[in-house]
Amino acid sequence: MRAVVIHAPKDLRIDNFPDPAPAAGEVRVKIAAGGICGSDLHYYHHGGFGTVRIKEPMALGHEIAGVVEAVGSGVAHLSAGARVAVNPSRPCGTCIHCQEGMRNQCLDMRFMGSAMRNPHVQGGFREHVTVEAAQAIPIAEKLSLAEAAMAEPLAVCLHAANQAGPLMGKRVLVTGCGPIGALMVVVARYAGAAEIVVTDVADAPLAVARKLGASHAINVATHASNLDPWRAGKGVFDVLFEASGNQAALRLAFDLLRPGAVIVQVGLGGEMTLPVNAIVTKELKLRGTFRFDPEFELALRLMGEGRLDVKPLISASLPFEQAVEAFELATDRSKSMKVQLTF
Numbered sequence: 001m002r003a004v005v006i007h008a009p010k011d012l013r014i015d016n017f018p019d020p021a022p023a024a025g026e027v028r029v030k031i032a033a034g035g036i037c038g039s040d041l042h043y044y045h046h047g048g049f050g051t052v053r054i055k056e057p058m059a060l061g062h063e064i065a066g067v068v069e070a071v072g073s074g075v076a077h078l079s080a081g082a083r084v085a086v087n088p089s090r091p092c093g094t095c096i097h098c099q100e101g102m103r104n105q106c107l108d109m110r111f112m113g114s115a116m117r118n119p120h121v122q123g124g125f126r127e128h129v130t131v132e133a134a135q136a137i138p139i140a141e142k143l144s145l146a147e148a149a150m151a152e153p154l155a156v157c158l159h160a161a162n163q164a165g166p167l168m169g170k171r172v173l174v175t176g177c178g179p180i181g182a183l184m185v186v187v188a189r190y191a192g193a194a195e196i197v198v199t200d201v202a203d204a205p206l207a208v209a210r211k212l213g214a215s216h217a218i219n220v221a222t223h224a225s226n227l228d229p230w231r232a233g234k235g236v237f238d239v240l241f242e243a244s245g246n247q248a249a250l251r252l253a254f255d256l257l258r259p260g261a262v263i264v265q266v267g268l269g270g271e272m273t274l275p276v277n278a279i280v281t282k283e284l285k286l287r288g289t290f291r292f293d294p295e296f297e298l299a300l301r302l303m304g305e306g307r308l309d310v311k312p313l314i315s316a317s318l319p320f321e322q323a324v325e326a327f328e329l330a331t332d333r334s335k336s337m338k339v340q341l342t343f
């Protein structure tokens, strides 16, 4: 079979790849759709992010869905023809964090298309993947495989919302309107937020956020003063989801947050300098959020029951043979929200 493999920055190839039959407890999935994530783009442009670097060729991709083709022995709940989303997480289940119910913090996590481990865990931009049966989650009949491939980023956002606590009636600020920021708008709206303001430095993604239900979508590069109404008193927002990983976006928010507000840092930003006195004196609560666990199946259920609609985010679908073109398109924020590969 063929796969979309990163060899070095800007060296993305369609390579032949081994295609093992499923062993006991495994299933082989014929992949239909795979979404390009920000981390895939980091591997493509820079060969990694932070201290994580590719040391060997690696198939990219971890937002994938397809159809079960074959099942190994001992797999009772899936059979050939089942439409599934593939959960890219494979926690060990036995380490202290798995046992304490934080499987996303597993000491021995195998996450598809990640160079954090050596050898790297190969990703899902392939014609077929063979995974543990528990990673293949059946989807609702009315859900398309393209939507099912959105389960992973949606799960990230559901997990982030869980870090914030209840959002019912709250005023929510989302900084950064890439696919994750846009999905935070969808999730905050579903969770009952009374007002959702989203900021970015590009107009195109803000237009998508308006369609998704943002109350206000503000370009802070050109119209920063439009945020002034939320500076009243000590600030107005109850919750910030910081989805840009950009220090300027986070710092901008400190004047807009009311005392006691919760900051959920969703974007990875490397080293940042923060106004600690503002955190102390306004009693702000700074929280991290990393990947997801049960939220993957929740994401599929909410989409499958028609409670959340992610279709407006899918801005283009290209055949995987045109992966380089697709990655370049995904990089262009004036044209793209979520770009998917088809297989």
Ligand code: ZN
Pocket: 091, 092, 093, 094, 095, 096, 097, 098, 099, 103, 105, 106, 107, 108, 109
């Ligand atoms: Zn573990």
